[in-house]
Amino acid sequence: MEKKNLDWENMGFSYIQTDKRYVANYKDGKWDDGALIDDPNIVMNECAGVLQYAQTVFEGMKAYTTEDGHIVTFRPDLNASRMVDSAKRLEMPPFPEDRFVDAVAQVVKANAAYVPPYGSGATLYIRPYMFGINPVIGVKPADEYQFRIFATPVGPYFKGGAKPITICVSDFDRAAPHGTGHIKAGLNYAMSLHAIVTAHANGFDENMYLDSATRTKVEETGGANFIFVTKDNKVVTPHSNTILPSITRRSIMYVAEHYLGLEVEERDVYFDEVKDFAECGLCGTAAVISPVGKIVNHGEEICFPSGMEKMGPVTQKLYDTLTGIQMGHIEAPEGWIKVIE
Ligand code: PLP
Ligand code: COI
Numbered sequence: 001m002e003k004k005n006l007d008w009e010n011m012g013f014s015y016i017q018t019d020k021r022y023v024a025n026y027k028d029g030k031w032d033d034g035a036l037i038d039d040p041n042i043v044m045n046e047c048a049g050v051l052q053y054a055q056t057v058f059e060g061m062k063a064y065t066t067e068d069g070h071i072v073t074f075r076p077d078l079n080a081s082r083m084v085d086s087a088k089r090l091e092m093p094p095f096p097e098d099r100f101v102d103a104v105a106q107v108v109k110a111n112a113a114y115v116p117p118y119g120s121g122a123t124l125y126i127r128p129y130m131f132g133i134n135p136v137i138g139v140k141p142a143d144e145y146q147f148r149i150f151a152t153p154v155g156p157y158f159k160g161g162a163k164p165i166t167i168c169v170s171d172f173d174r175a176a177p178h179g180t181g182h183i184k185a186g187l188n189y190a191m192s193l194h195a196i197v198t199a200h201a202n203g204f205d206e207n208m209y210l211d212s213a214t215r216t217k218v219e220e221t222g223g224a225n226f227i228f229v230t231k232d233n234k235v236v237t238p239h240s241n242t243i244l245p246s247i248t249r250r251s252i253m254y255v256a257e258h259y260l261g262l263e264v265e266e267r268d269v270y271f272d273e274v275k276d277f278a279e280c281g282l283c284g285t286a287a288v289i290s291p292v293g294k295i296v297n298h299g300e301e302i303c304f305p306s307g308m309e310k311m312g313p314v315t316q317k318l319y320d321t322l323t324g325i326q327m328g329h330i331e332a333p334e335g336w337i338k339v340i341e
Pocket of ligand 1: 223244249285
């Protein structure tokens, strides 16, 4: 199959329309068979539940070209089950997990010409999502839903790729205790837009959100979880019921312990102790592992010993091992890699 003529090496993280997308509709209490379609546009009623009350959840995952030329996805079963959790929290009918995994494969296969070549630094980003589509004017869940998946080739989420970024502690909160911070709902991202525009205007790449109950503990950023490395090489990640359970973070913690023999801890991380860590990184599907060089809290700077030029040594090992597994040159744990073709 011939690849599209795209500038794979210089891609940003932005939308490029691809050929095929998947759509399934939920009506009268059941999902229809679903199909691949060509039209990237959606026509819906002006009063659709998603438009009025933001009843929408989504996922983010990637397809990779491996060193030996296969196209693979990474732990799609975990995206499928997280989307079920998200849907339930917003009173939406879950899309069956086996059908989710199969639909992802269909979309990747149908857009194989857009899967960036091995070694280009780009990947195919896959966006499953679902939303309430029938008219809803009283505040209640919709009765009809659409589940869709599109794919778009992307480069690094942060300009500069693996160069350390500078983030600030946000004055805004991301998620309330007992709220929706642990699911992937569009509403969590809508509320972060003002915070990220403010951070960018102040010269920062991202926000660090603290827990909104006490504002003493590290939560996550708008689109990634945190990992920290202690001066004695322990990998630490915040535990919280109000952050998204990142699949990348769960994989990194496994890799740290079982591939690299490092000690790992998932626990409360107080902002006061952040200055004592040796390395800091953001992890997620889009972020992969993006090193953080500096954190600014109202003018007070925390500069990690790993500096602003390159990743710290432990972060680099984690990055190499994780991406090595995704790109097929390090053997993956059972079930992590799904070969598409
Ligand atoms: N946290 C937030 C708020 C996110 O949007 C994402 C991206 O999906 C993550 C964390 C990372 O999750 P994952 O590694 O499953 O992509
Ligand atoms: C992802 O990593 O898939 C996300 O959804 C994060 C988003 C900020 C792009």
